Amino acid sequence: MGRPPCCDKEGVKKGPWTPEEDLVLVSYVQEHGPGNWRAVPTRTGLMRCSKSCRLRWTNYLRPGIKRGNFTDQEEKLIVHLQALLGNRWAAIASYLPERTDNDIKNYWNTHLKRKLQAGARSTTSSRSSPTRPTASMGLPQPAPTAAARRPPARRPRRCPSARPPRLGRTCSPPRTSR
DNA sequence: AAAGAGGTCAACCGCTAGAGC
C-alpha cells in the first residue's frame, strides 16, 4: 500500500479562496490557534486541503502581514540576504517578520531579479570580484524557524510539465494593491 | 476602443525533514 495523498483529491476545492472560506479559517485559527492543519478541513467543514489552509493563513490571513510596497530598506535587505543565503525564502522571511516567504519570493522574481540583471549588464565591464556580504552586516536577528535549519540543496523535480489545467479564478476578492 | 504583450501575485505541486509509532 502506497502512501495516501495528503488530501482527498475527490471533493477538494481548489483555486481562489472566497471571503466566506477566509472567515471560517480565521475564526477557526482564532479559536484553536495555528497548527494541526490536518484537522482544519474536517473540523471547519472547509472543502480544502490542509496544505491549502496553512498556505492561505500564512500568506494572507495571518495578522501583522504587510502587503505590497516594499521599502528601500526592505529591498536592500532582501538583496543582501539573497546573496547571503540563496533562495531560502523562508529563512529570508524570518528577517522580515511582516513579510511572507511567498511575498518575498514573488517580489524577488518579479522586481529584484530583473533589476539586478539590468544592473549587472551595465556594470559588466568593471567587474571587480563581487564582495560577498557577511552575516554581520547589521542584520536584525531572525526569528527562529525551521527554515533556518534546512539545507539549501534540493533535488530537481521529476516531471514539471505533467500538471492538470487550473481552475478559473472566479470568485477571488478584488485586489487591493496596484 | 480593441488587441496583444508583459507583469503581478495567489495558489498549487512535489519534495524533504522530522516527529511519532
Next chain:
DNA sequence: AGCTCTAGCGGTTGACCTCTT
C-alpha cells in the same frame, strides 16, 4: 531501525491586471 504521516519549503503556473501599440 524502519515506516508512516504531517508540516513546511521552494519552484512553478496561469488568471488577472496594466501598459503599449
